[in-house]
Amino acid sequence: MIFKLLTGMCIIICTSLTVFSQSQPQRKLNAQRTNSSIKIDGKLDDVAWKDAPLATNFFEWRPNAGAQESNANKTEVYLLYDNNAIYIAGYCHEITGDSVSRELVGRDKVGANDFVGVIFDTYNDKINATGFYVTALGEQYDAKYSNSGNEDGSWNAVWDSKANIVADGWTFEMRIPYSALRFSHNTSEWGLNISRKRNKAGKQYMWNPVFPTINGFINQEGLWTGINDIKPPVRLAFSPYLSAYVNHYPNKTVGANAFTQSINGGMDVKYGINQNYTLDMTLIPDFGQVQSDKEVLNLTPFEVKYNENRAFFTEGTELFNKGNLFYSRRIGGAPLHKYDVSHGPNERVVDNPSETKLINATKISGRNQKGLGIGLFNAITKPMYAEVEDLTTKEKHEVLTGPLTNYNILVFDQTLKNNSSVSLVNTNVLREGKDYDANVTAFVFDIYNKKNVFNWYGQTTLSNRTAEGKNVTGYSHRLGFAKTGGRFNFNLNQNLANTRFDKNDLGILFNNNYMDNYLWIGYKWIKPKSFYNRLYLNINNSVSYRYEDGAYQSLNVNANINGQLKNLWNGGIELYHNAAGHDFYEPRKQGRVFNTSQSTGAGFWIYSNSAKKYYAGGNLSATFKDLFGGRNYYAGIEQRYRFNDKLSVSQNVSFTPARNAAGFAGFEGNNIVFNRRHRNTVENGLGIKYNFSTKSGLTLNARHYWSEVKSKQFYTLQQDGRLAENNTYSSNRDFNVNLFNVDMVYTWQFATGSFMYIVWKNNIQNTESANGYFKNLGNTLGTMQNNNLSIKILYYLDYLSLKKKA
Numbered sequence: 001m002i003f004k005l006l007t008g009m010c011i012i013i014c015t016s017l018t019v020f021s022q023s024q025p026q027r028k029l030n031a032q033r034t035n036s037s038i039k040i041d042g043k044l045d046d047v048a049w050k051d052a053p054l055a056t057n058f059f060e061w062r063p064n065a066g067a068q069e070s071n072a073n074k075t076e077v078y079l080l081y082d083n084n085a086i087y088i089a090g091y092c093h094e095i096t097g098d099s100v101s102r103e104l105v106g107r108d109k110v111g112a113n114d115f116v117g118v119i120f121d122t123y124n125d126k127i128n129a130t131g132f133y134v135t136a137l138g139e140q141y142d143a144k145y146s147n148s149g150n151e152d153g154s155w156n157a158v159w160d161s162k163a164n165i166v167a168d169g170w171t172f173e174m175r176i177p178y179s180a181l182r183f184s185h186n187t188s189e190w191g192l193n194i195s196r197k198r199n200k201a202g203k204q205y206m207w208n209p210v211f212p213t214i215n216g217f218i219n220q221e222g223l224w225t226g227i228n229d230i231k232p233p234v235r236l237a238f239s240p241y242l243s244a245y246v247n248h249y250p251n252k253t254v255g256a257n258a259f260t261q262s263i264n265g266g267m268d269v270k271y272g273i274n275q276n277y278t279l280d281m282t283l284i285p286d287f288g289q290v291q292s293d294k295e296v297l298n299l300t301p302f303e304v305k306y307n308e309n310r311a312f313f314t315e316g317t318e319l320f321n322k323g324n325l326f327y328s329r330r331i332g333g334a335p336l337h338k339y340d341v342s343h344g345p346n347e348r349v350v351d352n353p354s355e356t357k358l359i360n361a362t363k364i365s366g367r368n369q370k371g372l373g374i375g376l377f378n379a380i381t382k383p384m385y386a387e388v389e390d391l392t393t394k395e396k397h398e399v400l401t402g403p404l405t406n407y408n409i410l411v412f413d414q415t416l417k418n419n420s421s422v423s424l425v426n427t428n429v430l431r432e433g434k435d436y437d438a439n440v441t442a443f444v445f446d447i448y449n450k451k452n453v454f455n456w457y458g459q460t461t462l463s464n465r466t467a468e469g470k471n472v473t474g475y476s477h478r479l480g481f482a483k484t485g486g487r488f489n490f491n492l493n494q495n496l497a498n499t500r501f502d503k504n505d506l507g508i509l510f511n512n513n514y515m516d517n518y519l520w521i522g523y524k525w526i527k528p529k530s531f532y533n534r535l536y537l538n539i540n541n542s543v544s545y546r547y548e549d550g551a552y553q554s555l556n557v558n559a560n561i562n563g564q565l566k567n568l569w570n571g572g573i574e575l576y577h578n579a580a581g582h583d584f585y586e587p588r589k590q591g592r593v594f595n596t597s598q599s600t601g602a603g604f605w606i607y608s609n610s611a612k613k614y615y616a617g618g619n620l621s622a623t624f625k626d627l628f629g630g631r632n633y634y635a636g637i638e639q640r641y642r643f644n645d646k647l648s649v650s651q652n653v654s655f656t657p658a659r660n661a662a663g664f665a666g667f668e669g670n671n672i673v674f675n676r677r678h679r680n681t682v683e684n685g686l687g688i689k690y691n692f693s694t695k696s697g698l699t700l701n702a703r704h705y706w707s708e709v710k711s712k713q714f715y716t717l718q719q720d721g722r723l724a725e726n727n728t729y730s731s732n733r734d735f736n737v738n739l740f741n742v743d744m745v746y747t748w749q750f751a752t753g754s755f756m757y758i759v760w761k762n763n764i765q766n767t768e769s770a771n772g773y774f775k776n777l778g779n780t781l782g783t784m785q786n787n788n789l790s791i792k793i794l795y796y797l798d799y800l801s802l803k804k805k806a
Contacts, residue, residue, distance in 0.1 A: 027208045027222035029055050029192060033229075034080040038087050040173045042138060042162035044078075049089055052078035055194055058205035063533030063564065065211050065526060075196045075205060077116065081230065085177045088118050092136075092196060094169040101199035101611045102136040102165070104646050104691030106699070106747065108153060110141055112611045112642065114199050116172060119145065119221065121191025122183035125371050125415045126219040129191065130157075130181060136170045137645065138163035138694050142180075145218055146318045154314035158237075158753040158796065179235045179800070184275060184369040192224040193217070199611040202533070202568040212526050215452050215484035219419050235272025236799035239753070241265065243286050243792040250784050264288075268312070268794075277366030277374065282312045285358055287332070289745075289759045289792055297681075297707040297737045299663055301585045302510040305329075312361060319365050319375030319411045323425040323442040323459055326377075326409060327508035332358045335384040335402030336435060342399075343388045352386040356402050371415035379407045383432070404432040407506055420447045429505040436467035438505035453485035457493075463501050474501030474512065491520040499548050511585055514553070518542045528566070535563035546584065554596075555579040562605075570617075571606035580626070586664050587672050587717055594662075594674070595721035597627035603634075615640045628660035628676050650687040656680070662723070665714060665733045672717040673729045681707040682773050696748040702741070706776045709735040738780040740764040753796030761788040 036048035055077045060067040069075060077090040092114065094100055105111035110133075117133035131151075133141040140161050144152040157180035163172040183190070194207040208222030243264045250258050266284035273279055290309040298304050306329055308314050313328035320326050335356050341349055361379035384402035389395070406429070413423040423444040430437050442461040448454065458479040465472045480493030499513040520540040528534070538560050544553040555578070562572025583594045601624065607617030618637040625631070638652035658679040665675040684704045691697035711733045715723035742762035749755050766780040 028225050029053050029079060029207075029222065031224050031227045032080055034082055034087070038080070038173070038175070040160045040162050040175045042164040042171055042173050044089055044091060044171055044173075046089075048080055048087070049078050052080050052089070054078055055207045058194070058196060058207050059209040060203060061195070061206045061210050061212075062204045063202065063526075063528050065213075066209055069205055073198065073201075075116075075194075075207075077118075077194050077207070079118075079224065081227070083230065084233070085175050086181075088132075088174040088176070089172065090116055091171050092116060092169045094198075097165050097167055097169065099198075099200060100136045100165055100170050102170075102645055103642060103648065104137055104694065104697065105135075105139065105689065106691060106697050107139060107749075108141050108156070109139075110135070110197075112199055112615075113137070113139070113197075114170070115141070115195075115197050117141075117195045118174070118176075119191075119193045119195065119218070120181065120224075121218055121221055122181055123187065123367065123369055123371065124189055124191045124223075125367075126191065126216075126221070126419055127371075127415045127421065128367060128373075129218045129221070132157070132159060132161075132174060132176055132180075133195075134161040134163055134172050134174055136163055136165060136172075138172070144316065144318060150318070152314075152316070152318050154311065155316045156311075158798070160752070178230065178233050179237075179272070179798070182276060182278070182366055183230075183232060185231045187369065188225065188227050190224045190227060191218065191221040193221040202564075202609070202611070212524070213486050215448070215455070216419055219452065232272065232275035234799055235270065235278065237270045237753075238797040239268040239270075239794050240797070241267065241286065241792055241794040243288070243790060245288060245788060245790045247786070247788045249786040273364065273366075276368040277364060278316075280312070280316065280363040280365075281360065282362075283360050285310075285312065285361065286792065287358075288788075289757055289790055291701075292703075292741045292743050292761060292763065294703065294705070295739050296705060297709070297735060299709070301588055301664070303508075305508055312363075316363065316365060317377075319373055319413055320363075320377050320409050322411055322413060322423045323444045323461065325425055325427050325440055325442060325461070325503055325507045327506065330504075330506050330508075331361070331379045331407050332356050332381065336405075336431070337401045338384075338386075341386045341388070341401060344390075346391050347388050348391060350387040350389045350396065352401065353384050356384050356405075357382040367413075367415075373411070373413035373415070375409065375411035375413070377407075377409035381405045381407075400433075403435050406430045409506070416447070418448045418450055419452055420445075422446075427503070427506040434468065436465050438502075439464045439466075440503045440505075440507065448484070451485065453483060455482040455484050456480070457482070461501070461503070463503050465502060465505075472500050472502075474498055476501045476503075476512075487524050487526065489522045489524075491518070493518050496547055513547050514544055515547045516542060516544045525563075531566055533564040533566060533568075535561065537561045544581075551584075551593075552582060553584070554581040568609040568611070569606060572604070574603045574621075576601050576603075582721060588664055589672055592672060592717065592719075593721045594717060597625050597630075599623050599625040599630075601632075613642045615642075625660075627662055630658070630660040630662065632656075632658045632661070646692070647690050648688075650689075651685065653682070653684045655682050660712070662715075665711065665729070666731050668716070668726070668729050671726075673726055674715045674717055674723055675711040675733055676713045676715070677709055677711050677733075679707065679709045681705075695750070696746070698744070698746050700742065700744045702743075703739075704777055704780070705737075705739040706773060707735065707737050708776075709733070734769075736767060736769045736776070738764070738766040738776050740766075740777075740780050751796065753798070755794050757790075757792045757794075759788075759790050759792075761790075762786070763788075 030053050034048045038046045058069045058075045074093045080087045101114045103111045113135035115133050115135045117131050119129050119131040121129040129145040131143045144155045160175040196205045210217045210220045245262045247260045264286045269281040271279045287310045293306045308328045359380045364376040367373040383404045385398035386401050408428040410426045415421045425442045427440045440463045444459045447456045461476040463474040476497035478495045482491040495516045497512040501512045522538045525535040541557050543555045558576040560574035564570050578599045580598045581596045586594045603621030605619030616639040621634045623632040634656050636654035640650040642648040665673045686702045688700040714726040714729040716726040744760045746758040763786040766783045770776045770779050
């Protein structure tokens with residue numbers, strides 16, 4: 001009923017709404033070639049800059065879109081090019097140098113810094129772009145943009161930059177070689193915009209104005225015109241690496257060595273196949289130094305989705321993420337049969353690897369001048385074996401837990417007029433031997449009208465699993481209609497999957513057999529007023545049914561208002577209600593259902609000005625359930641203190657108590673047992689960052705996670721989904737889990753694109769019971785610890801540089 005009412009409101013408002021949009025003539029900057037030598041030192045004293053084309057008179061993007069910058073804070077940016085690179089220089093004026101917000105935070109981070117960024121749309125397709133940013137202390141951030149401004153900050157290029165703080169602001173220089181860009185040699189115009197952030201003032205500017213009432217910002221770029229006689233260079237680079245590890249774990253197993261060592265070597269290769277497409281390859285990769293996962297105690301029927309921290313699988317993967325079919329953690333994850341290893345009564349499992357070894361991985365991606373993007377991804381993992389020992393004879397034999405596996409993704413993505421695109425995506429997993437193979441194919445479309453106000457989008461997907469000549473084919477779709485322009489917006493969509501749909505071999509899907517309908521309505525106030533800079537009001541409603549039998553699952557309604565205040569604090573309030581429903585997954589048995597009760601809750605959050613030396617914020621929420629009088633609370637606080645430009649300390653803590661929660665406990669014969677339980681979860685994190693210079697720095701991140709579960713009463717799940725008291729179930733379903741991690745990383749960029757990393761990792765797991773948080777922490781720190789120390793040297797070799805030296 002609520003869904004139908006909101007849908008009707010949306011249609012009435014939409015049909016009666018007159019769309020207003022702001023427009024501004026597209027600005028142009030003439031491209032000028034230079035024959036002068038430019039030294040990248042952050043100073044504007046090179047002769048070449050005296051007559052260089054100037055981009056100035058910037059417009060506010062945030063908070064007061066369209067307002068022109070003042071003379072006291074004027075931005076002046078110069079652009080030049082030659083046969084090898086693009087050169088950018090600028091002067092960011094302030095009243096005093098103290099007005100500049102600066103902090104050494106390391107590459108690919110922004111922090112509290114003022115910055116300037118240059119964004120090139122080299123094909124001028126208004127959908128795809130590349131951004132290069134420099135902070136007031138000369139540190140770099142680069143990113144790729146696609147689909148109306150989605151940002152991929154994990155993408156990295158090799159380029160040069162320097163900056164200087166001066167009496168009335170700061171100056172900078174950048175050199176971006178053509179090897180860092182993809183473009184067509186016969187293109188004379190590129191899309192161009194230049195962005196400046198003044199963090200203490202809470203203002204961000206654009207050279208070509210960008211209005212928040214217009215969907216996207218790449219389509220609101222200006223033009224860099226008159227480019228001629230530049231050619232894409234040979235793009236070939238090698239990054240060989242050498243790494244060494246020493247691991248110490250005081251294993252109490254007789255005969256086990258506490259110390260283990262390893263030495264590894266491999267190489268990353270980047271090759272420009274032509275002016276449009278690039279090959280990236282990693283051979284015998286080493287991911288032992290990536291950030292530790294934030295593991296949790298999982299009581300749900302679904303797996304935990306972890307972030308991807310391996311650079312190869314995050315950098316430049318925007319094409320492969322089309323259609324949401326790629327969950328890269330599948331590659332190198334747990335072997336397919338890790339938990340199926342069987343052994344006799346007189347045997348034991350000596351070793352059962354929890355990760356699959358990657359042999360190599362390759363990416364080919366790019367986009368031609370006609371807007372066709374092509375992506376090809378391939379990865380191969382080794383066969384994995386568990387080792388089983390006979391306790392009498394001490395003989396050992398291997399059990400296959402994971403076959404040799406090939407993962408493949410193929411993407412065709414065609415950009416169209418009006419910021420639109422269509423895509424065809426295929427993922428394929430081939431396994432050696434009798435294990436099944438899997439294939440998923442999706443057609444994705446994203447269509448905007450001529451005024452870029454209305455959006456039709458969707459996806460149809462077929463999955464197929466093949467084993468021993470038998471095929472299982474599934475279907476899924478997503479269809480939506482949205483208004484993206486103006487101050488009033490809405491999004492109406494449907495997601496559907498049948499019982500046979502499964503994309504989990506290379507993607508992630510928690511469950512199938514659903515038909516979900518969703519409506520989101522939003523209104524924004526974007527002109528600063530008496531107490532705020534901007535405000536957003538959002539109302540959303542979702543209702544879910546099972547697809548095969550039409551059984552109702554859930555109905556949720558949420559309303560929130562959030563925004564930025566005049567003092568640059570951010571905050572918001574939300575209210576939500578979940579109607580009573582049916583959970584077909586918590587019982588862990590097909591054909592059974594658990595009747596969930598209705599719940600109502602509210603939340604509040606507030607965060608201070610992040611440019612200040614001391615920054616703090618937090619959020620509170622409370623949810624009240626009818627069943628057992630259940631109550632869920634959440635309280636989270638984060639804070640950071642910046643001692644100076646080099647040193648900062650951050651801390652975050654969250655407390656999540658749940659009282660009288662209901663959930664699956666176990667099986668008693670044919671009966672499904674639930675429990676009423678109390679749960680306390682505390683997550684505490686500490687971060688310390690010290691940067692010696694723009695080229696080297698030290699970070700330490702420590703995390704303690706504690707979750708305690710205590711059963712109060714057991715119940716038997718009835719056939720109708722209700723719970724009846726059970727006084728015979730005797731299994732212990734209490735948990736006390738402590739997870740402690742330390743990641744300390746020293747990074748030194750000793751040459752362009754070349755790095756040395758020294759990493760210390762500490763990992764502790766403890767399940768012994770203790771009363772209270774601090775006793776749990778103390779007991780955990782006193783248990784066996786796994787310590788890992790490693791060093792990795794990666795050296796960047798560029799073909800053009802090597803050719804010059806030769």
